[in-house]
Amino acid sequence: MRFPDTPLTGGLTNIRPAITDDVDLLVAWHGDPDVARYWDGDTFTRGEMLLRLARSDVDAYIVEAEGEPVGYLQAWFEEAGPGAGGLDMFLIPSARGRGLGPDAASTLARWLVGAGRVQRLTVDPYLWNDRAIRAWTKAGFQPVEEREPDDGHTVIWLLMAFHPKA
Numbered sequence: 001m002r003f004p005d006t007p008l009t010g011g012l013t014n015i016r017p018a019i020t021d022d023v024d025l026l027v028a029w030h031g032d033p034d035v036a037r038y039w040d041g042d043t044f045t046r047g048e049m050l051l052r053l054a055r056s057d058v059d060a061y062i063v064e065a066e067g068e069p070v071g072y073l074q075a076w077f078e079e080a081g082p083g084a085g086g087l088d089m090f091l092i093p094s095a096r097g098r099g100l101g102p103d104a105a106s107t108l109a110r111w112l113v114g115a116g117r118v119q120r121l122t123v124d125p126y127l128w129n130d131r132a133i134r135a136w137t138k139a140g141f142q143p144v145e146e147r148e149p150d151d152g153h154t155v156i157w158l159l160m161a162f163h164p165k166a
């Protein structure tokens with residue numbers, strides 16, 4: 001766990017650690033096909049979600065806007081390569097298209113780098129996901145290279161690395 005001491009505040013969102021009380025919400029969110037389709041179709045039982053929240057190499061966050069939970073953001077850390085990590089994110093459908101995703105991602109990315117939790121931070125959108133690539137770009141990530149499908153990706157994807165503007 002590498003959480004900040006207090007929730008992070010962006011311009012439009014707050015980002016706080018996901019807790020056990022969030023499990024039912026997260027299970028319901030993943031049960032929505034318009035969320036699952038962006039997560040390789042994965043859905044989770046309550047027990048599976050509890051295990052996901054307890055992972056040592058992934059920190060789970062809830063994105064809030066105007067006091068309401070609107071999405072999930074996770075930071076993962078490569079155990080083999082100290083200092084390297086990445087982000088994954090989804091917003092519930094009703095929260096999309098208002099700039100909340102880039103705001104939350106940029107806020108967490110800046111904190112992770114600024115607090116020394118990672119030296120290199122990447123994201124891995126599928127190449128077909130124009131909206132996500134645009135959102136990560138707005139959050140400060142830049143394309144590195146296209147990658148072939150592998151264990152963690154069912155189709156061709158784009159490696160992007162965090163290079164915040166000053």
Ligand SMILES: CC(C)(COP(=O)(O)OP(=O)(O)OC[C@H]1O[C@@H](n2cnc3c(N)ncnc32)[C@H](O)[C@@H]1OP(=O)(O)O)[C@@H](O)C(=O)NCCC(=O)NCCS
Nearest residue numbers: 038089090091096097098099100101125130131132134135
């Ligand atoms: C990706 C996601 C997190 C982005 O957050 P968001 O708050 O919706 O992002 P924004 O509102 O800033 O929109 C991002 C950009 O995509 C653009 N966009 C919207 N729909 C688009 C589409 N179909 N194709 C291309 N760009 C699109 C928007 O115009 C915006 O760019 P602009 O601000 O320059 O106009 C959110 O849309 C989401 O949860 N999507 C489903 C899950 C997902 O794809 N997760 C990422 C997996 S890598």
